[in-house]
Amino acid sequence: MSKFLELKREVFEANMELDTRKLVTYTFGNVSQIDRAAGVVAIKPSGVPYEALKVEDIVVVDLENNIVEGKLNPSSDTKTHTYLYRTWDNIGGVTHTHSTYATAWAQAQIDIPCLGTTQADYVYGAIPCAPVMSNERIQGDYEEETGAQIVELFQDRDPNESPMVIVAGHAPFTWGKDAAKSVYHAVLLEEIAKMAYLTKTLSPQIGDLKQELVDKHYLRKNGKNAYYGQK
Numbered sequence: 001m002s003k004f005l006e007l008k009r010e011v012f013e014a015n016m017e018l019d020t021r022k023l024v025t026y027t028f029g030n031v032s033q034i035d036r037a038a039g040v041v042a043i044k045p046s047g048v049p050y051e052a053l054k055v056e057d058i059v060v061v062d063l064e065n066n067i068v069e070g071k072l073n074p075s076s077d078t079k080t081h082t083y084l085y086r087t088w089d090n091i092g093g094v095t096h097t098h099s100t101y102a103t104a105w106a107q108a109q110i111d112i113p114c115l116g117t118t119q120a121d122y123v124y125g126a127i128p129c130a131p132v133m134s135n136e137r138i139q140g141d142y143e144e145e146t147g148a149q150i151v152e153l154f155q156d157r158d159p160n161e162s163p164m165v166i167v168a169g170h171a172p173f174t175w176g177k178d179a180a181k182s183v184y185h186a187v188l189l190e191e192i193a194k195m196a197y198l199t200k201t202l203s204p205q206i207g208d209l210k211q212e213l214v215d216k217h218y219l220r221k222n223g224k225n226a227y228y229g230q231k
C-alpha cells in the first residue's frame, strides 16, 4: 500500500485531464503535484502513453529528484518541476505541455500581450516568454536550467500574477495551488494564446488592453478586494 496513494491519484487524474482536453499529442506533456509536508513530488513517468497510464505508474521523487516510490523513470522534465517547487513555496502543482497555440508563441519568441479581459481575468499583464537558452545552459543541466530561466523572469513579479510562462523555442509551463489548477491554467493559456494569435492576425497593430480594464478584471477576481464568483 502506497503512502502517497492520494497524491498519486490526484496527479494521475490531472495528467489524464490534459489528454481529455486535447492539450497533448502522444506522450508530450506532464503534470506534477507536491506534498510539502512529506517533501515529495508526484509526477508522470517518462514516455508512457496516456491510454496506458495507471495510478501506480505515477512516480514519487524528493525535491532533489531522487525516486522515493515507483518502478518507472519520472518525466524527463522532473528537474524543471522540482526547481520551481524549491524556489516558489506558494505553488502546489506544475503542468508542461506543447499545446499548439501557446507553443507557436514560444517558437515565435514573443511574450503573449494582454489584448483582452479573458487574459486579464487570470494574468496581470503579459504572459512572459523566457529567452532562447544559451549553449552553456543547454550543455549543462538542461532541465534544471529551464527552471532557473523561468524563475529569472519572475524576479520582480509574484509567480501567481502570471501562473503561466512560455519558453522560447520550447513550449509552455503553468502552475497553480495543486496539479488540477495547473492543468486548468494550461487549458486557459492555450485558449488565450489562440485568441491573441487571431487578434494579431486580424489587426497586427492593435495595442495592449488599456490598464484600467486590466486592473478591473484582474483585481475583481484576484485582488484583496475580489468580488467575482460566490463566497
Ligand SMILES: [Zn+2]
Pocket (backbone or CB within 6 Å): 096, 097, 098, 170, 171
Ligand atoms: Zn517540453
